[in-house]
Every structure is written in structure tokens, then in C-alpha cells.
Amino acid sequence: MASFASVPSPSLLFRTPHRSPRSLALTQFKNGFAGRVLMLRVNCSSDPIRDVEPEADNISSSSSSSSGSTSISSYNWYAGLGGLGFLETSYLTYLKLTNSDAFCPIGGGTCTDILNSDYAAVFGIPLPLIGLVAYGLVTILGVQLAGKNMPFGMDETNGRLILLGSTTSMAAASVYFLYILSTKFAGASCSYCLVSALLSLSLFFITLKDFGFQEIQKALGLQICLAALVVAALSTSYGTSQSISPSLDLQPFTTEITTESSPITLSLARHLHSVGAKMYGAFWCSHCLEQKQMFGSEAAKLLDYVECFPGGYRKGTKIAKACADAGIEGFPTWVINGEVLSGEQELSELARASGFKSDDLSQPN
Structure with missing residues (x-):
């Protein structure tokens, strides 16, 4: 007949082990220490986050300061x-x-x-x-x-x-x-x-x-x-006409005409010369130079140009007699067939005043 003395009862299987007061105290100490360590770890891991945020603020303020x-x-x-x-x-x-x-x-x-x-x-x-x-x-x-x-x-x-x-x-x-x-x-x-x-x-x-x-x-x-x-x-x-005289002393000088003449400007210059058209100007007048540039270097030589200050200009210098007789008040001034044209003129206007036909403009002499 089998014996059951060696089989523990169910109550013994689930019985809580007996612990002494010293063992309980040691367990509580370990649990408390582990909790403090865990809290310390959380605090340590969160500290850098709080430390980084002020640094970011500093960078932002530094950036705005740099921009300013x-x-x-x-x-x-x-x-x-x-x-x-x-x-x-x-x-x-x-x-x-x-x-x-x-x-x-x-x-x-x-x-x-x-x-x-x-x-x-x-x-x-x-x-x-x-x-x-x-x-x-x-x-x-x-x-x-x-x-x-x-x-x-x-x-x-x-x-x-x-x-x-x-x-x-x-x-x-x-x-x-x-x-x-x-x-x-x-x-x-x-x-x-x-x-x-x-x-x-x-x-x-x-x-x-x-x-x-x-x-x-x-x-x-x-x-x-x-x-x-x-x-x-x-x-x-x-763009307005040049004044009759500058406010300084000038010695006479010549400025080179750099543009080339075309058959049309050569034909117009010959026609202006044939009708006795005169262009009055002064050596310092930039608009006079521009007018000559329209004709080109070769055609400009054919124009009847009258220099009103051939000896240069200084305070008190009188305008040339030919210009005074023509009543010149600004440069350049054209006198064509009795008509006075003040200021720089377009070639078409000079052609009109001199009777230079449009057919001649397309078919120069």
C-alpha cells in the first residue's frame, strides 16, 4: 500500500515563506534604494533637456542680435x-x-x-x-x-x-x-x-x-x-538750347567728328550749301557737335558753319560780328532761306526748311 507521507499538502505549496524582521528590513531598503536610483536616472535624463532649451533660446537671441x-x-x-x-x-x-x-x-x-x-x-x-x-x-x-x-x-x-x-x-x-x-x-x-x-x-x-x-x-x-x-x-x-556763353575762360579747340557720312547726309549738306544755309555755333557747344555728328565727318565739312567765338571765350569777350548781326541768342542756330531755327535740328526739319525734297532723301545726288 502506497504511502502519502512524502507528498506535501496543498496548503504547504502556497504558503508564504517565513521571513525574519531583518530580512524584511533589508528588502525594503533595497526597494527604496532602487526607487531612488530610478528617480535619479529620470532626473538625469531630463536635466539635459532643460539645459538644452535655454541654449536654444540663447542661439535664437544671438541670431536676432546678429541680424540687428x-x-x-x-x-x-x-x-x-x-x-x-x-x-x-x-x-x-x-x-x-x-x-x-x-x-x-x-x-x-x-x-x-x-x-x-x-x-x-x-x-x-x-x-x-x-x-x-x-x-x-x-x-x-x-x-x-x-x-x-x-x-x-x-x-x-x-x-x-x-x-x-x-x-x-x-x-x-x-x-x-x-x-x-x-x-x-x-x-x-x-x-x-x-x-x-x-x-x-x-x-x-x-x-x-x-x-x-x-x-x-x-x-x-x-x-x-x-x-x-x-x-x-x-x-x-x-535737350534745351545751350546758353550763349559759358561761365569760364576757354581757349578755342576742335572736336573730331567720329561718325561716317551717308549718301543722304552728303546730299543734304550739298543742298544746304547751295541755298546759302548757315549754321551758327560755338566751339564748346555740345549740341553743335551733336548736329555735326548727324551729318558725319565728310558732310560736316560741306556745311557753312559760322564760329561765333573764333578767338576763344573769356569774361567780356564779344560775340563775332556775323553772329551779332544775325541776332544769335543760342547755339546752334540755323538760318535757312530767312527762317531761323534755334537748337539742334532733325535732318528732316533741315530738309523741309531748305526745300530738300523727300525723293532726294531716298535718291541722293
């Missing part, structure tokens, strides 16, 4: 370069108002001739005075924007737009004047003109960099309109 310093730096450039231009134009304005000769380390007499030519005024206003106002405006705006202290309650956006318009207008005028310098005064040199052009173009490019590509795209239409208005105003001013 860049803007202030560009405003300082406006103030500095505008100030240099203001000083230069102040000097030239003083010379213009006192009728004094400029000190020209480069260019000599040709520099003085350019500064006192008809191109040194726009609608009768001395060009240095206009530059003085423009450079002064840029300088004031640069200083005010750098100090974040705009006048008349103006905000920074409006101040920057005024800078954009001003520097665009100045750059357009400088490009136009460089064209005049290279075409009307070929071979001459004017250090003040070149310095002013350099300053204006530098201010313009600083503005482009300060605004950025996206902002410039939005204001491109405004810039084109301003540049077109400046060029149109200058062209209109210089």
Missing part, C-alpha cells in the same frame, strides 16, 4: 558714405556759388571745364546743390535708422523705402552722367564726377544687399519708374 547688428552696420555705411558725398558736394556748391575754380589734382583744366559746363546744372539749378540735398538726406536717414530714432513718427519700414528711392535715383543719375562724360567729354577727366558716381553706386548696391532679393522684387516697379523719371528729367534739361 547687420542692419545697424548697413545704416552706418549709409551715414558714412552719404557724409563723404555731402562734403564733396558742399565744396562744389561753394565753388559754383562763388564762381571759383576747383582744385583738380587729376584732369586739370578739363576737370574745371566739365564742372562749369552746361551739364553742371539741371533746369538752372546747380548740379552740386542737388547732390548736396540727396547726400544729406541719405546721411540723415542712415544716422536716424542706426539710432532707431526716426523723425516725424516715421517707422523703420518707411525710412528704408525712402533710402531705396533716394539711392536708386542717385544711381540712375550717376550712370547718365558717366554716359555724358564718356560721349560729350571724350578724353577729359573729372575726379569729382568719378568719386560722386562711385559713392552713389556704392550706396545703391548696399541698399540692394540690405533689402534682399525678395523685397527688391516687390519694389522693382518703383525703382524702374524712379530711374526712368530721373533720366527723362535730365534729358529734357540738357
Whole structure:
């Protein structure tokens, strides 16, 4: 008969082992220590997150600070370069108002001739005075924007737009004047003109960099309109007849005609000579030169040209008797069949006044 003494009862299988007080205390200590370690690990793992967030904030603030310093730096450039231009134009304005000769380390007499030519005024206003106002405006705006202290309650956006318009207008005028310098005064040199052009173009490019590509795209239409208005105003001013006399002493000189004559201009020049048409001019007159350029070098020699100041010009010099008798008041002046035409004329107008037929224009003699 089998014995069941060796099989434990169910109550013994599920009985909790007996533990002594010391064992219980040790277990609680281990559990508590593990909990503290776990909390420490969580805290340690979360600390870097809290540490990184302030660093990110610092980077953001540093970035904005860097952006702000860049803007202030560009405003300082406006103030500095505008100030240099203001000083230069102040000097030239003083010379213009006192009728004094400029000190020209480069260019000599040709520099003085350019500064006192008809191109040194726009609608009768001395060009240095206009530059003085423009450079002064840029300088004031640069200083005010750098100090974040705009006048008349103006905000920074409006101040920057005024800078954009001003520097665009100045750059357009400088490009136009460089064209005049290279075409009307070929071979001459004017250090003040070149310095002013350099300053204006530098201010313009600083503005482009300060605004950025996206902002410039939005204001491109405004810039084109301003540049077109400046060029149109200058062209209109210089398109009028030249004054009867310059405001400086000039020795007579000749300017080479660089264009070639066509059969049409040769035919017209011969016809004008045959009817006794006369062209009155002065050796310094740029419009007289342009008129001759229309005909070309060979045809210009066939014109009956009357020089009104053959001995040069200086204060008090009288106009030649032939010009005085004809009542010449500006250059060039054409007298054709008793008709007086003042200023530079189109070839078609000269053909009309002289009776040169249109058929002859298409089929020259």
C-alpha cells in the first residue's frame, strides 16, 4: 500500500515563506534604494533637456542680435558714405556759388571745364546743390535708422523705402552722367564726377544687399519708374538750347567728328550749301557737335558753319560780328532761306526748311 507521507499538502505549496524582521528590513531598503536610483536616472535624463532649451533660446537671441547688428552696420555705411558725398558736394556748391575754380589734382583744366559746363546744372539749378540735398538726406536717414530714432513718427519700414528711392535715383543719375562724360567729354577727366558716381553706386548696391532679393522684387516697379523719371528729367534739361556763353575762360579747340557720312547726309549738306544755309555755333557747344555728328565727318565739312567765338571765350569777350548781326541768342542756330531755327535740328526739319525734297532723301545726288 502506497504511502502519502512524502507528498506535501496543498496548503504547504502556497504558503508564504517565513521571513525574519531583518530580512524584511533589508528588502525594503533595497526597494527604496532602487526607487531612488530610478528617480535619479529620470532626473538625469531630463536635466539635459532643460539645459538644452535655454541654449536654444540663447542661439535664437544671438541670431536676432546678429541680424540687428547687420542692419545697424548697413545704416552706418549709409551715414558714412552719404557724409563723404555731402562734403564733396558742399565744396562744389561753394565753388559754383562763388564762381571759383576747383582744385583738380587729376584732369586739370578739363576737370574745371566739365564742372562749369552746361551739364553742371539741371533746369538752372546747380548740379552740386542737388547732390548736396540727396547726400544729406541719405546721411540723415542712415544716422536716424542706426539710432532707431526716426523723425516725424516715421517707422523703420518707411525710412528704408525712402533710402531705396533716394539711392536708386542717385544711381540712375550717376550712370547718365558717366554716359555724358564718356560721349560729350571724350578724353577729359573729372575726379569729382568719378568719386560722386562711385559713392552713389556704392550706396545703391548696399541698399540692394540690405533689402534682399525678395523685397527688391516687390519694389522693382518703383525703382524702374524712379530711374526712368530721373533720366527723362535730365534729358529734357540738357535737350534745351545751350546758353550763349559759358561761365569760364576757354581757349578755342576742335572736336573730331567720329561718325561716317551717308549718301543722304552728303546730299543734304550739298543742298544746304547751295541755298546759302548757315549754321551758327560755338566751339564748346555740345549740341553743335551733336548736329555735326548727324551729318558725319565728310558732310560736316560741306556745311557753312559760322564760329561765333573764333578767338576763344573769356569774361567780356564779344560775340563775332556775323553772329551779332544775325541776332544769335543760342547755339546752334540755323538760318535757312530767312527762317531761323534755334537748337539742334532733325535732318528732316533741315530738309523741309531748305526745300530738300523727300525723293532726294531716298535718291541722293
